[in-house]
Amino acid sequence: MKSASVVSAPAASRRWVGAAVPRKEDEALLTGRARFIDDLAPLPGLTFAAILRSPHAHARILGIDVRRALALPGVRGVVTGREIAEVIGPIASVVRAPFAYYPIALDRVRYVGEPVAVVVADSRYIAEDACELIDVGYEPLPAVADLASARAPGAPLLHDNTTSNVISRRTFRYGDPESAFAAADRIFEFSYSYPRYASTPMETFGVIAHFERAPDRYTVWSNFQGPFVIQPLMAGALRVPGHRLRLITPPASGGSFGIKQAVLSYIVLLAAVSRKVGLPVKWIEDRAEHLSAASAASDRLGSVAAAFRNDGKLLALKFHNVANMGAYIRPPEPASLYRMHAASNGSYAVENIAVENELVVTNTTPVGLNRGYGGPQFYFALERVMEIAARGLGIDPAELRRRNFIPADRFPYRAPAGAVFDSGDYPRALDELLRIADYEGLQRRREQARRDGRLFGIGFAAGVEPSGSNMAYVSLAQTAEERSRGERKSGANASAVLQVDPSGQVTLRICSTPNGQGHATVAAQIVADALGLDPADIDVVTDIDTLTSAWSIASGNYSNRFAAIVVDAVAKSARQVADKIRLMAAEALDATPEEIDLSDGYARVRGSNRALPFRKVAARAHWDPAGLPPGTAPGIVETAVVSPPLLGSPDVKDRVASATTFGFVVDLAAVEIDRATGILHIEKYASVHDVGTQLNPKIVEGQVHGGFAHGLGAALFEELAYDEQGNFLSGTFADYLCPTAMEVPPLDVGHIETVSPANALGAKGMGDGSSMLTPAAIANAVADALGRDDVTLPLTLQRVWALANGREYERAAPGRRATPRRTRVSGGALNGGGEIVLSAPIAEVWRRLLDPNELSAIVPGCRTLRQEGNDRYVAEVTIGVAGIRGTYGVTIDLRDRREGQSVRFVGKATGALGFGTGSGLVTLQAEPDGRTRLHYEYEAEVGGKVAAVGQRMLGSVVRFLLAQFFDALEHRIHGRRRAWWHSLRAWRTLLRG
Amino acid sequence: MSVQTCLAGQKATIELTLNGQRRSGKAEPRLLLCDFLRHELQAFGVHVGCEHGICGACTVLVDGRAVRSCTQYAVQADGRDIVTVEGLAEAGTMNALQRAFAKHHALQCGYCTPGILCSATHFLRETPAPTEREVRDMLSGHICRCTGYASIVAAILEAADAVSRGA
Structure with a gap:
């Protein structure tokens, strides 16, 4: 495939890209001087908000009496949902649902933790005190907390004007799945439930909102991570033109992993509160609020069927996905169901695919972006059924995958549902995995363990990692006919503004809102190579201010888009600056621009000793515009805005090039289970990645390890649990268990590199991959160890023990008679x-x-x-x-x-x-x-x-x-x-x- | 108002040493130490992650011991010697532990890092030549969602080496 981007610098000039350059971000963070949202007080007279939330999963609000709260000294105002609704409209979603989503309950609460009223006070302590003084009358209603009960006939309905909690159903068909299934030698099926969990960034949500009049406008500081396609939706809800909602992000953000997309609800809520009380308001979420009401990965019920020939050829796949949206559809949902959709073949050359998707509302917190976004659920289905098929066909699971991988000579590969896989060599990555994991050695250990009566299992998982999402893919939730009636959508804009000031100092501004991924470091590496400078000489500003930044709808930090797309904009802006410097240097040095090399801080005439310092050349653009070569603009401000040309609109057959690059990850897990205690010991975990060019191997390594830890948590510990009545049960870090250093086993990481044609650097997005595949790999290993397929996550001690001992696992058994004294x-x-x-x-x-x-x-x-x-x-x-x-x-x-x-x-x-x-x-x-x-x-x-x-x-x-x-x-x-x-x-x- | 006689709703004057400097500020009896350090004394390097004593992000050194500042009251710190991440090294420099963190990429978002640095400082003073398991055991009092911990363990082990060599 020929990409529109041209490869800029020859490989020889790549001094910094590809090197493990130390991070620019680190010193401020390590010395406590990085500034996060709660460190900011951008306005005088800030007040502090606390949110009163629903204790009920489902109830009618009979009345809210705020008099006692208002009487508390230090309270500046109390705002209820009804009052908020006077100044905002609902937050729109791509799915036309017969109900609206507001960031606060109006007359009915639909999940535990749903905001009911907001108190504004002189301190957060007083605001929280005042919340306790608000008297809310509730009439509890029957609740549905899980997918099965929400879909059951006669289930209580969450929303008026609906006849079912299933609010959207779409079917898709690629190739000829029916004939393929009919012709298959063997069909393997797998039904599953996938739990709800969340990546829980260590910094919670934070918002500072300020409303001003004449003209009516909002300025909001928040640790929102994008996508900024949500900005117009927020402005719409706040009923102001887009430019009158100014969003600003702080210099540092304490992790996100997708979750901080959901800050959007609180941006709208607190903005409206600021308007109602006439004060600038700061709100910092606490951890209990975060766990119960922030956001989560969508839990799912599903089934998958795979049609095979006896020789192991995968002929067709059929997916049925039932996704829990929570109580409302908050944008960009239902995107979690469609993020993987165009790559429903996974890493396999399978042509026939059927997909049926259902969106269901339940009395739980609305879901949203979370690391891997739809990937962990998808691969749990696909990679579990591959493992089941391998056992059924009597083919080694690694071999079965190899036989079905897209061959290395088929790239770029157009997948049946429209994704275009940029590059890859999956068999080679698998070879590397088997080598670094010592698969043969592990197989011998497994045989020995089984002879000794011990439970030892090996599991694989392989998959592509879509990065740099096409903003249009979520419109697959609409039919082609519905899409044709709306405005066309496509693409994924990224921007970079590179500036050289009158003293010759270089500053890059990008709109990638990093939350710890080291974007500033990598961007500086790219610019340093192009301009012949040291990365330490390049300042990189990554915070967004929508009034002054070159942002667009795809701005933000999600779908690994930095290394897939943003780097292309950075490289382009650097090329533009380099071209201008060469032009000016050529004039000054009496040479042609083609003869000028930029290196070590100088512009040199190749093959001579004539040279000028970079800074001096650049300064001329400011100080001596009259002396510039004809047609050269004064100053140096170069803006580059790119969108991968491949990312078009979904076609009438529901095919879409959903992402820019497709990395590849293949994992092996080997586990031993102690039957007596249920303790699961990970004997080996190995992971091989193809991320294209590694822009900074240290950062790549960090992302792999971090993604693995998230996948491990999902596999073994983490669940946002509700009881049958919809009471939320995981409100602290003592109830919601994240892996600590004691639980994360050693991880062996390997790499192969197939250069991506999708951007100037040859890089692919990465960071999500391990979080997508680790849950499936561990489940496969446990299933192999136990010889049973009904393996449900998280594989907690109790659950593994029950599985290993043939007992029923029960988490919740309300109403059970207890033995006396207990x-x-x-x-x-x-x-x-x-x-x-x-x-x-x-x-x-x-x-x-x-x-x-x-x-x-x-x-x-x-x-x-x-x-x-x-x-x-x-x-x-x-x-x-x-x-x-x-x-x-x-x-x-x-x-x-x-x-x-x-x-x-x-x-x-x-x-x-x-x-x-x-x-x-x-x-x-x-x-x-x-x-x-x-x-x-x-x-x-x-x-x-x-x-x-x-x-x-x-x-x-x-x-x-x-x-x-x-x-x-x-x-x-x-x-x-x-x-x-x-x-x-x-x-x-x-x-x- | 002294700490001893202060009642609910009133503010006591807390005097303490923060990062080597005598500082004082006002605190209601119920004010958490983390909030006092951040909002009264502007030690914003103290990060609040859970406010229930589990994540460890808010850990500071009180008289040399690693303490979670979200489960202590400011009044309990009266007269104490407090060191936060800002005081681990001379301004404008990093100590061996901080340098090891940078070298091993032991931080990504860096939000949990100040607490881990404080715990590790106390730990390395008591356990100058730790095993990996001891480091992991100490670290299990902290939650980091970015790194997967391996790089943090490597950094602390390397810092232990550097400290024991007197570097």
Whole structure:
């Protein structure tokens, strides 16, 4: 393929590109001087926002009373969803859904963590205090938290004007899949569910929003990562012309991995809040908010069928993908289903493909970009079924892949669904993998292990890594007919502005919003080569200001676009500057521009000793425009804007060149599983990549290791879990487990290099690859070790143990009866029971249990308690769970009262931090020595923040509170005369449970 | 108002040594140390990652010991000697540990890095010649989402070498 870009510098002049140049970014970061969003105070008079969020998965908002919050000193304003809707419209999406997405709930909440109101105050502490003082009336509605229940007939619907939670269904057909399946010798099928997880950048979201009048305009600082195609959508929601929403990114951003695309919702929300309260507002998300309500990779249900000939030839593939969008479709979703679509053949030369895609809404947080974006889910299907097929066909899984790889002489390769793979040599990469992993040695180890009765498995995964996305691919969610009615879309613009100032200093500005990928370093390497300078001499500005940057819709940091496209713009701008310098130097040195070499900071006439310093030549463009060669513009500001010409619009057959470069990754995992404990030990993990030209091998290495760690986390630990009622259960880093240094095994990395024709550097985008393939490779190894295919991620200790021992794995079993004396937590549900002997006769215990004055003294954290009628108590109680302390309004009803024998307490608690319902049966029995045996059993359900962050502790907290309760009761019975060891004994009895 | 007599809602004056300089600032009893260091004393190198004591990004040295500043109150730091990432080396320079991090590409976004540097500083003082496993064990108190840790382990091992050689 001939690319429009020409190869600029001859290989000999490449001094910096390809070298492991130390990063320009590092010193500021290592000395604490890099500036992130929360370090900025760009305006005087900043105020601070906190967001009140829904504790319910699904509920109608009956009313919001903000009076108590507004009365708190230091509070500057409280804004509810209804008030926000006065100044914004919905945020549009590519899918025409019969419901709107607003960044805050209007009259109904649809997921735990959905914003309900925003408090603005003089400090974040006061704003958070005030959130607790907002009284929201909710009418809970039935919720659907997972794909299966959302799709079930008669499922509760999330949105009015819909008849199903399945809001879009599209089918695609390439080649002749039906005939291929009919003609196949063997068909292998695999059904799966893929969990929801997120890359959790260490820096959370942050927004500083400022509204000004005359004209109405917004300026927003945020760690948004793009794509800036969302900027027009945000401006649309804020009802201002595009240029009146000025977005600015801070100099540093603490990781993103796609997730910070979702900052968009908070840009719109906080901008509107600033307008409503008339103040500049800063909001920094906390980790609990981030885990529960930021964004996530879409969880999926799916199936895949693969048609083979007996000799291993893959004839056709059929995919059925069901993707969870969360409660709304937030742009750029449903792109996660379409990112891989045009490359649905993976790395294989298979011509016949059928795809059926369903988008489903559930009572969970809206999903979005996450490292690998759609890739991990796709490869889990494709690469698992390849492994299953290999076993079924009796062909070695590496060999089966080799037989089906796109041959090295077929590049550029047009895939059936339209992707154009730029370059590759997959068999060679596989050879390299087998070599560095010592596949033969591992096979011998596996044989030996199996002879010894141990569980040892080897798994592979191979795939292409699409990079530099075509902005049009997401419109595949529309039919060709729908597309034809809209404006045509295509391409992926990247820009670079290279400037040489009057002192000859070079500054490059790019719109790639890096979040740790070292773009400044690599861009400086490219410019240094072109201008004959040292990368240290090139300043690179990577923050965007949409009023002054040369941005466009594809700006931002996603789909590995930096090395696929942005570098091309950088190289082009550098070439333009170099040409101008050569022209001026030639004039000054009495030579032709072709004779001028730029090296070591000089413009030299080749083959002579005539030379001028680069800076001196460049300065002339500023100081002496009259002396410039005819037709040369004064100054040096060169802008290059490129879009890979290959990236056209989707055609009528739903084919699209979806990305610019296609790297290749092939992985091998070898695992041993300890049957007795479920411990999974990764004996070997090897990964071979083809990223084209490695622009900076150190950075490439870092991306491979980082992507691997994300894939490993997805494979083994990470899940954003919900219970069946939609309560969110993973609200802290103690519940949502990221791999630490102890869990990440050694990684052997290999490379082959097929130069990409898609840009001037021969580079391919990279960074996502390992995160896409590691989950599949590990699952394949585990399936091989266990000899079973029903391997579901994450492969936690409990799950692996259950699989290895032929047991059913249960994560959540709400409502299960617990054995007495134990508190059991599953999902947001708790139940348990126990008994205690109290040193008073039944009558006294009974009296104290039902006396409001007694109860207010013995209920832990009770602030007020009063009786309403005969059988109801109303109380205010303060309880802390897992470091979050909150006040709850509690009502307790007495039911089934059998005087002096038993009574059932039925309670309901609500507060800003969550809610709970429960019931407990207390039975009294006389002991021979005048004491009373009290037996209790309870069931409770907890939701909201308490469930999200306190999940691990709820059981112990309940036991602890019960211990306190009975201890206080016993204490009241005995007055102050009781010895301390009585109390100790009572505690021990209870805590033993 | 002194730290001892300060009540909720009131502000105490905290006096401490920050990166070798005597500093003071005001803090309510409930103000977290990380917020005090960042917003009262402008030590923005202290990064807040989780506010529940797990990710380790906010780690600082209090009297030489690595401490999570998100699970301490500012009032607890009264009279203490605090070192943040800004104070690990002379201004305008990097120490052997920081140089090793740069050399091994042990940081990408760099958000978790200040906390890791502080923990590693305390660790290397107590364990001057650590094994890889000891380094990983120490590091397991930190979450880094960018690097996969291998480069951080290599950097700390190399710094240990450099420090023990007196470099």
